[in-house]
Amino acid sequence: MQTNLINIDGVELWTEEFGHPSHPPVLLVMGSMSQGILWPDEFVGQLVAGGRRVIRYDHRDTGKSGTIDFDADPYTWHDIKDDVLRVMDAYGLESVHLVGHSAGGLISQLIAVERPERVRTLTVIGSSPLGGHEGEVIMRSLMGQPQPEGSLPPPLPEFVAYFTNAITSPPPAGRCEQIDELIAQARVLNGTALPFDEDAERQLAERVYERARDLSALVNHRRAAAADPGFEPEGVLHQVKAPTLVVEGTHEPAKPGHSAIIAERIPGAELLMIQDMGHMIAPQVCEPLAAAVLAHTEI
Structure with a gap:
């Protein structure tokens, strides 16, 4: 394992590499506001x-990557998407097996459309279809507004209840409250089928808190999304050429049923439902998920 702090175009990104450099590269892209x-x-x-040679990284404004004064130097989700290519360039990789979770899956879909030569295979986990505007679906759910006909399936009631309360409550202050909030959020994203290990999650939350340069900076991802309404082009998923695996848990609370739509829109895509998995990658699903990614990246 080797860590690197790369700086391309003035963007500082913390990266971590595992495995032999000669092995097929797998680049992991985590979701919005989430550390690698x-x-x-x-x-x-x-x-x-x-x-496999595996690389994971912290998005800008998360973890050990650089924080940005958004008011002075605003950015968009297109910039966050281009950070994936910056990581590839820093490692001298012309193409990778691209694996994205949640919003990282959305980013990965767009790269597969725009830069097909850089994507050997695509794996999308717990995500939504590009062009589906899932953020708008969630916001309407949180505001108690009806969904227009043809919208993506809304999140489950327990997800809506938690995040409705979160956006109407004062933000957590101080280390203990922020760590407790991370644990509470993870409990919801874990879903209702798998046991939730609060002690293990507390250790992870403490690690997330301690390694962040500025935990409050992650809210800039929401600002970037608001500044970039054109991030999701519609009707383009048929252009994806990379062999694609789409993964969803049977107890997905945030984007239930979205993976089937992705698989339907990408030619030849395979849909895998993982029993009892929620939105987060819990310890109990690491083995079947890894086995699926390994099989898919043998191509």
Whole structure:
């Protein structure tokens, strides 16, 4: 394992590399406002044991990556998407097996459309279809507004209840409250089928808190999304050429049923439902998820 702090175009990104440099490269792209270490060590280790070179990284404004004065130097989700290419360039990789979770899956879909030569295979986990404007669906749910006909399926009631309360409550102040908030959020994203290990999640939340340069900076991802309404082009998923695996848990609370839509719109895509999995990559699903990614990236 080797960590690197890369700086391209003035963007400082913390990265971590595992496995032999000669092995097929797998680049892991985590979701919005999330650090790269939320790709579980167990999952990464199983990919490496299967003969893959694995790279994970912190998005800008998360973890050990650089923080940005958004008022002075605003950015958009297109910039966050281009950070994926910056990581690839820093490692001298012309193409990778691209694996994205949640909003990272959305980013990965767009890269597969725009830069097909850089994507060997595409794996999308717990995400929404590009052009589906999932953020608008969630906001209407939180505001108690009806969904227009043809919208994506809304999040489950427990997700809506938690985040409705979160956006109407004062932000957590201080270390203890912020860590408790991270744990509470993880409990919801875990879903209702798998046991939730609060002690393990507390250790992870403490790690997330301690390694962040500025935990409050992650809200800039929401500002970037608001500044970039054109991020999601519609009707383009048929252009994806990379062999695609789409993964969803049977107890997905945030984007239930979205993966089937992605798989339907990408030619030849395979849909995998993982029993009892929620939105987060819990320890219990690392083995089947890693096995699926290893099989998919043998192509």
